[in-house]
Amino acid sequence: MKRSCSFSSSYCCWVLSVVLILFAVASDGQLTTGFYANSCPNLFRVVRKEVQNAIKNEMRMAASLLRLHFHDCFVNGCDGSVLLDGNSTTSEKFAVPNLNSARGFEVIDSIKNAVESACSGVVSCADILAIAARDSVVLSGGPTWRVLLGRRDGFSPNFTAANASVLPGPFDSLDQIIAKFSAVGLNLTDMVALSGAHTIGLAKCAVFSNRLSNFQQTGSPDPTLDASLIPELQTTCPSNGDGNNTAPLDRNSTDLFDNHYFKNLLIGRGLLQSDQILFSSDAAQNTTNTVVQTYSNDSNRFFTDFVTSILKMGNISPLTGSDGEIRKNCRTRN
Ligand code: HEM
Structure with a gap:
């Protein structure tokens, strides 16, 4: 049988509506809690385990991971840019608020490796930061929440913004x-x-x-x-x-x-x-x-x-849709 719109006009309308709704959801850039439900069903379990291991090793790591999500989001949005390596005039890691202070990059590497083993090329580093921050709070005795996901990774670090007092400082009024x-x-x-x-x-x-x-x-x-x-x-x-x-x-x-x-x-x-x-x-x-x-x-x-x-x-200017990329290694663009 030829499946065409002559088959049933109501069936056709229904399919068209579903397609339009899906398109609208995908293109309006909203983050969603179920973003990886099909593409990486074990994501939360994998991240939780890695964060747990890291905290078992050093309790302070919970704080350090939470702070990384904050330092990512305040500087040109939550795009994983704080994780990018580079030199002292390019990488955000060298900006005043982060230099000799931001930590946890090796833990993010381990999480990313574990996530890549579970589902390669699917989950952004920016989303990993958001989930790791949530898990850090939970494992420290704080509240839980459903993390909004679907961020994509930026191509380049924003050293200038990170160094230019976008982040609040300890001596600020x-x-x-x-x-x-x-x-x-x-x-x-x-x-x-x-x-x-x-x-x-x-x-x-x-x-x-x-x-x-x-x-x-x-x-x-x-x-x-x-x-x-x-x-x-x-x-x-x-x-x-x-x-x-x-x-x-x-x-x-x-x-x-x-x-x-x-x-x-x-x-x-x-x-x-x-x-x-x-x-x-x-x-x-x-x-x-x-x-x-x-x-x-x-x-x-x-x-x-x-x-x-x-x-x-976590919703500050995320890259979504076809913007940015899904980095394979959080330290470098693909
Ligand atoms: C209100 C403005 C804020 C200022 C001025 C500020 C400043 C700082 C400073 C100076 C440190 C110590 C860094 C060091 O000694 O290496 C710090 C640590 C920390 N900040 Fe903030 N922060 C602020 C807001 C936030 C926010 C919004 C978060 C997360 C949602 C956050 C999370 C943390 C955590 C968890 C630590 C401890 C990190 C660790 O032990 O590795 N801060 N902050």
């Missing part, structure tokens, strides 16, 4: 931080919720030791930092010592993804100036104080808002 989040479509609540990522991980002396003595040429430590912490932090970070020594961002709850970071802010125990500024007199006019207070009292609310905001962050 609250207004500067708000402006940087706003520039990528994230509001004040997103900013506070996502800063809650500092509930895990470490920071090196170079980004907070300015608070420990002669803060802003006053001859004294930063008055907004809990004074009882200063002797210990000074021991960790002696003046003219190794700026690479580290301290926990969320003291007394370093490896657990919880709302303790916000409780610490209420008592002056934010490690970075940019953490403490979220609960400070500067913050009063911006209402971040209220958001910090809410999260410190209500961990469910923090978790719910964190999930909403990280999904928004």
Whole structure:
């Protein structure tokens, strides 16, 4: 029998509608949770196992992987560009916020290798970062969510953007931080919720030791930092010592993804100036104080808002459709 539109006009209309809907879904660039359901059905299991192994080896890796997703998305969108190798004037790895600081690239390599073994040439490095970030949060005791997928990888790193203060820095004022989040479509609540990522991980002396003595040429430590912490932090970070020594961002709850970071802010125990500024007199006019207070009292609310905001962050200018590529090796374009 000849299968043609004369066979049944209603059948034809139905097929045409399905094709049009599929085309619309594919071409409007929306990320979807089921993007790899057919092309890489074991994807989540494979990534979870690799992240688990990495964290078993070093708990801090959860924090480092979460941060990589953030540093990817803020710089020209979530396109895996932070993973590209290059020299000191091309690769984002050499940009100030990442140099000697961003870590976890070898773990992403292992995940990518495992994913390539399961389904070759299908899953982007940008999506691997998004799934690894989710898994890192879950394995640290935080909330879970369904990761939106379908990003493709950029062809080149964006050194200039990464080096040009697109990313918020530890010495930024609250207004500067708000402006940087706003520039990528994230509001004040997103900013506070996502800063809650500092509930895990470490920071090196170079980004907070300015608070420990002669803060802003006053001859004294930063008055907004809990004074009882200063002797210990000074021991960790002696003046003219190794700026690479580290301290926990969320003291007394370093490896657990919880709302303790916000409780610490209420008592002056934010490690970075940019953490403490979220609960400070500067913050009063911006209402971040209220958001910090809410999260410190209500961990469910923090978790719910964190999930909403990280999904928004993961949706910053993704490459979709036929843009970009699916890198075979996350460090180089194909
Ligand atoms: C609000 C503006 C932010 C500023 C100024 C900031 C700055 C920093 C700095 C300076 C460090 C320490 C890096 C080092 O010492 O090597 C750090 C660590 C970290 N950041 Fe942020 N960050 C911000 C927002 C975020 C966001 C939105 C996320 C993720 C959603 C995030 C996740 C992390 C994590 C998990 C670490 C610990 C990394 C590790 O231990 O390897 N940060 N951040």
